[in-house]
Amino acid sequence: MKIGRTLIAGLIVAGIATTAAVGDSHVDKATLAAIKARKAQMTLYNFNAGLLFGMAKGDIEYNAEAASAAAANLAAQAAMNQSRLWPAGSDTEALGIEVTRAKAAAWQSDSKAGEYGKALGMATVTMASAAGEGLEALRGAIGPIGKACTACHEDYRVPFN
Amino acid sequence: MKIGRTLIAGLIVAGIATTAAVGDSHVDKATLAAIKARKAQMTLYNFNAGLLFGMAKGDIEYNAEAASAAAANLAAQAAMNQSRLWPAGSDTEALGIEVTRAKAAAWQSDSKAGEYGKALGMATVTMASAAGEGLEALRGAIGPIGKACTACHEDYRVPFN
Numbered sequence: 507m508k509i510g511r512t513l514i515a516g517l518i519v520a521g522i523a524t525t526a527a528v529g530d531s532h533v534d535k536a537t538l539a540a541i542k543a544r545k546a547q548m549t550l551y552n553f554n555a556g557l558l559f560g561m562a563k564g565d566i567e568y569n570a571e572a573a574s575a576a577a578a579n580l581a582a583q584a585a586m587n588q589s590r591l592w593p594a595g596s597d598t599e600a601l602g603i604e605v606t607r608a609k610a611a612a613w614q615s616d617s618k619a620g621e622y623g624k625a626l627g628m629a630t631v632t633m634a635s636a637a638g639e640g641l642e643a644l645r646g647a648i649g650p651i652g653k654a655c656t657a658c659h660e661d662y663r664v665p666f667n
Numbered sequence: 668m669k670i671g672r673t674l675i676a677g678l679i680v681a682g683i684a685t686t687a688a689v690g691d692s693h694v695d696k697a698t699l700a701a702i703k704a705r706k707a708q709m710t711l712y713n714f715n716a717g718l719l720f721g722m723a724k725g726d727i728e729y730n731a732e733a734a735s736a737a738a739a740n741l742a743a744q745a746a747m748n749q750s751r752l753w754p755a756g757s758d759t760e761a762l763g764i765e766v767t768r769a770k771a772a773a774w775q776s777d778s779k780a781g782e783y784g785k786a787l788g789m790a791t792v793t794m795a796s797a798a799g800e801g802l803e804a805l806r807g808a809i810g811p812i813g814k815a816c817t818a819c820h821e822d823y824r825v826p827f828n
Binding site for chain 1: 700701703704740747748
């Protein structure tokens, strides 16, 4: 991972420099609103998935009703039309890492982001059926959710360090 | 509104004092996560409803596909189970206005927050059918959405000033 870390460190420096030069006031308001909204989308993914992962790991006591509600929310969130959350040019290379950590590669023609999104959608539908059927059923459905999240973050999100 | 402003000013001072005394580090992590998630929920409400209000006012050009997508998202968001977003004790009187602007009154037995939430849900279902059917249909469905948002904010959210 040494090369990766060096590249990312360079990207962070470049990102900060871009932010300093561009400044939020010069970024289109609509773009900033979309970035804020997609961060909100991620916060809600994390809030609902976090409960399910916590139960799967045994950190949170299993509760069928709470698990079902979180899974239904997660599936509803994943099924939403998210096209307005990802306008062209709303990437870290254009706006700086202080504004967004979404790599421009996510918008390229060979991007797998859409594929990962579909995988997440399917995984959440499975989870929505499984979550209320007991801890083992929940555990059996959790893997593909984590896999889809991780795949997209590893490929298209600049890490914090 | 003079009495209201004075009361609110007092509440703001009390809120800041509470925050200073309590400090975020003493607030339960789960409570802070719930507050962050409900702010995310509001951000997404605003992102989707904002497009519809913008079209209704004529600030944004009407587009049936975009309006439909935003309205469907809004309805899905309103239909979610939101009980985990509002844990007891996550109010501005307990945690300070820097943490949350949700008044404790929202949790009281005579609270109309649930009623306003249901009104919003119904209004978004109507909008989900109307939004793609032309600008006049969208305009005809926008009133009850604004009314539900405003009712809850006026009763249960501390204003910024």
